[in-house]
Amino acid sequence: MPSAEANTPIDAPRGLAGVIVTETRVGDVRGTESFYHYRQYSAVELAMARTFEDVWYLMFHGELPDAAQLAAFSAETAALRPLPAAVRDALPSLARAGVLSGPVAGLRTALSLLGATAGFRPLYDIDTDRRRADALAACAAVPTLVTALHRLGRGLQPVEPRSDLSYAANYLYMLTGDEPESDRVRAIEAYLISTIDHGFNASTFTGRVIASTGADLVACLVGAVGALSGPLHGGAPSRALDMLDAIGTPDRIDSWIRDRVLSGDRIMGFGHPVYRTEDPRSRMLRGIAEQIGGPLVDFAVQVEGRADDLLAELKPGRELHINVELYAGVVMELCGLPREMFTPTFCAARVVGWSANILEQAEDSKIIRPAARYVGPPPPQPLPVVAPC
Structure with a gap:
């Protein structure tokens, strides 16, 4: 877009409804058709026919994996589930602090600690491979974090992740301590897949705005989690x-x-x-x-x-x-999830969609910087005179 156009203010509808702010290859929502998609595939068809790992691979790589690629990707991500010692040791105090506010509040702080402990660097300063590695590590850690925070908040010990279970099965296992029934795993997996991404919703857009500044990946995710926690978004x-x-x-x-x-x-x-x-x-x-x-x-x-x-x-x-x-x-x-874990479960799915959008946004060096129309008292007003003491 020419610079003259870019500097011309444009009145946008309240809430930016219907405003196109960028181009994306990640997915889209077609509201009048009751349809949404991830990359080139129907999201609902993916949820009914594929595994979470299949769709995670699709979101990061733009294509569905073959059997060998899926096996390698599943092993790679499963190995990232355990938490660094510094993060694991801090979780009891985070859980105690978040007893009233719940696991989502703890997740924000735990993610920040994970990024600092793992040495996540600004997206602006690292290459594509490093960005992908950071995104995989963060996505794999979120289920471990939210289930541990939940259990600690209820006076229970966290359940260590298992690398032999799928993403969905391992999530339920870490939550309850019992190996879940296959029909419950499939139901939760379909739910998780169906909520991985959903266009430029508030949390995804928040993550992309932060990514446009070149901040590190965890900073982007923390902002997205904050947006998702609202009752008009993921808290519903x-x-x-x-x-x-x-x-x-x-x-x-x-x-x-x-x-x-x-x-x-x-x-x-x-x-x-x-x-x-x-x-x-x-x-x-x-x-x-x-x-x-x-x-x-x-x-x-x-x-x-x-x-x-x-x-x-x-x-x-x-x-x-x-x-x-x-x-x-x-x-x-x-499927036996307590209600205080509904939004954290949403996070465990949407973190993949956020990360795919953040990785895409990191390819664009243009910072997102809209304008606002000032409607307060007309400036400049004379400063009030302060009487000497």
Whole structure:
């Protein structure tokens, strides 16, 4: 873009909705089509047919691995799961400090410590191979960090990672201390794959902004984790289940939803800034939940159906359809994850998508530096006179 154009202020919509800020090869969301993809493949098809390691390789390398490449990549990443001694020794104090705020708050600090201990250097100063190595190390460490922080916060000892288990199986193993059942592993793996990336969401964009400054990879990830922790972003799946608890029984669905909508409250699990149709992730996760079955699934389906009808009635023209949060929470609950681990589990998946975006952003030396329109009191105002004491 010519420099004259670049220096001309452009009014953008609130929240940058619909504004294209760069080009990417990582993936995209097509909201009007209920479709999103990683690289050149449907994300939902990948979640249903491939392993997490397959998709991780795809996000970093731009192509799916063959059998030999997958075996080598799986071994390489599994070997990175154990934490450096300095990080491991600091986790008990981080867990104690984060008892009220949870594992995500501890993850921010633990990631910073990991980057300092491992000597992560600014992206601007290192080559592509070193950037990839740093990204692999950080991604492999996140599941170990969040499960250890969770267990320590509950008075339990961390469970050391196993290199013979897949990413998803090892995550559940480190969380519970028991080798998980295969159907639960597959359900969680599909969820993890489905949340690896999702366009220029708030956390991904945050990570890319930091990467554009040339900062080290962990600095980018810490910023992304901070963005994901917000209840309007990654903090929502547990709140969607809290909604089901608050409704309680089928006979209360209509009155509960009507009261919340008419009072201006948000219905967690419904509405999305991009999708104008059903969220494809929700459709996939609903299918997984229905395969497992049970009263929670039946109730969630009832709530979804009535909420769709009531939102169409009370918010005509708003296209407030179900999003990923409700059935993500249902699937994680069915697989035995405590609710305080829903957002950390989201982190354990999204760290791969963040890293792929950070690596791509590091190829561009242009810093992201937008402008703002000042709307305060007109300057310059005379300074007030301070009376002598």
